[in-house]
Amino acid sequence: MMKLLLAAAALSGLIVLNLSGCKSKQNAAPAAEPLPVKTVAVHAADEPRWIEMLGQAEGGAEVEVRAQVSGILKRLNYQEGDFVKAGDVLFEIEDAPFKARLDSARSTRKQYADELAQAERELKRTSTLYKTGAASRKDFDDAQSTRNQKKFQFEQAKADEKDAEISLGWTRVLAPASGYASRASLNPGSLIDASSSLLATITQHDDVRITFAPSDRDLGESKVTLESAVRVFTKNGKEIPAKLDYVAKSLDPSVGTRLMRAALSADHPVIPGEFVTVRLMVDVDKQAYRVPQKAVMQRPDGTYCVYVAADGKARLRTVTVGLWEGTDWIVRSGLKDGDLIITNQLLRLQEGSPIRLSANEAPTEKH
Template sequence: MRLKSDNAMPLTVSLPLRSTLVAVGAGLLLLAGCTDKKPAVKTVAPLEVTVLSAQPSEESLWLESLGRAEGAEEISIQAQITGTLEKISYREGESVKKGQVLFVIDQDPYIAALESAKATVRQRSSELKQADREARRYAQLWAAKAVSRKEYDDAASAADIARASLRQAKAAQKDAEINLAYTTVTAPSDGTAGRSLVNLGALVTSGTTQLATLSQPERLRVTFTLSERDIEQSRITLNNPVRLFDPYGKEIEGKLDYVSREINSETATRTLRARILSKTDVLPGQYVHVQLEREKLKNVFRIPQQAVLQRPDGTYRVYVNVNGKALSRDVTVGTWKETDWIVLTGLKAGDEVILDNLQRIKEGSPVKATVTQPVRTEAKIPYGIRIDHSDIDKL
């Protein structure tokens, strides 16, 4: 190929250079064609989730506590005299009848004391008879002017003194009889006698040594406490509903029969007591789960626990489906009932609360929702609490 310059001088282009120019031109044409194409956009498939349509309801706010059962007429059986325990006449933990012998304390010293008292009574009775005879004789002599007034008065006084001594001796005999009777300790009423707190051969002291406890399992009460913070400004009366559950989740019918009108300054708690109305296998001393209705909450929402997420700062949130996107909602929760949280604020009727795949959801994530209906199952012990007897000492 030959080219001409302005001065008509011919130029010669070599073959390799011509090949290079052709390649560059082709590359420019290719580049121009590529710039006309738009980059591909990567699409994310919506995450399939299950949602629950939030509906307002009225729910009871229950306060939780752990109470202890006790006999309605629990009696502490104590020794009324001092002596050595000789016999335990009942089987521990079994029912006993009123008047049934439970313990026998060494009777020999008290039998001897009674015999001595009886002898003293006989002696004082004889002395009184003699003094009365002397008084009557001196009365006759005084009437006949055979003795002085002083002798007559002394005889009458001696009879009075002998009469008083006899009354004192009879009182001592009665006291000895009572002490002897106290050596046989009987059940003051029907009930269940607990274990013996004293061993055979031990010295028991009058009015000090407790021998056992007698309770009435068929008339049980449950004593429990609630914190001042939980009660807040609520007015608790005997009409507040109460629910009792044995350690295995069985509900027991009960009713409040005592509400303390003061706060324990050391524990900041109030003491309450409920009477058990239904038949139960709960025994005195056993722990019982207690729920007390503080108030009824209106326009609140029951949301399954797994849908409510707690942040590190202690606040709570849920995800709701809004036009196919997952959006976070801050919520305020109260207590939880069975398997649900009671949500107080943050939701409105019809909100579709996301129940699953929460670990994969981010703010604004596209979701494909399937609406489900709530399933309410009555828990044996609401709130999932089960009393573990191995932890009782920690309470």
């Protein structure tokens, strides 16, 4: 009986030990599985430093359309906002008064032409009589003076006729240059004053320029000249070739900016008044890095960071960034040459998280 009791006690103890061991195994936390990540190796290189701001397009050559004569506006001959060619008739002024003036001037010129011809004949006869002694010197001088007077009157009448003809031609207001015509400032039926009325403006589209004004703080100690690089981007991100053609020699003290202007290439899509993005090169960042934009994270305090793969773990690095360049972000500091930047799994990573490179990851190249 005693042996049976001892055996039962030993069996109970063994069962308790086995149950305790199973419970310990159940409570132990499983080891974290390394996250598969993709990386890209970064390498130091000199990168241009750009500052970015808004610029506005303006017509390089805006021409005013004004009438040379006063009168009632009769007709508008162009579609407002359309492209017009130099010499196109844009406006017509009521021409009846100018035709009447031309007719009058032409009649006066013909009258003086007849009177001049008569004076020429009289002078010729008097000259013949004077040579034969049949006319006095005074008769000859009077005939010559009359001829000269009629000649002057005829020349004046011709000038008046020409002036009336020019004025009549000016009732058709022509485009002084090719370009895009603005909205007409007067409507048909309005009285045009040649001394003050502006009818429209023409903007030459192939000479559009971009004006912008970087701040003194952004410029820092940089020396901007006409040879400095400038880049212009439309609102949809398309880059347009541009070159600086004006740099102010001083700052505007009222706003602390420096006015600059860039000329665009001839085949640009920008129209006057449009806002664009301008990048101006002000320096070169030595030993900077290009990092894919998707790998750069911004903290709540405004600083930036990336995850670097090192010794099988994800290490968080604080970085200083510049502007975007294509699909990359220029990182000025915080990295070392050859660092492996993690480009995925960013929301699941923490400082020190175990990682492994994805099996299908292509070999990293110099970025």
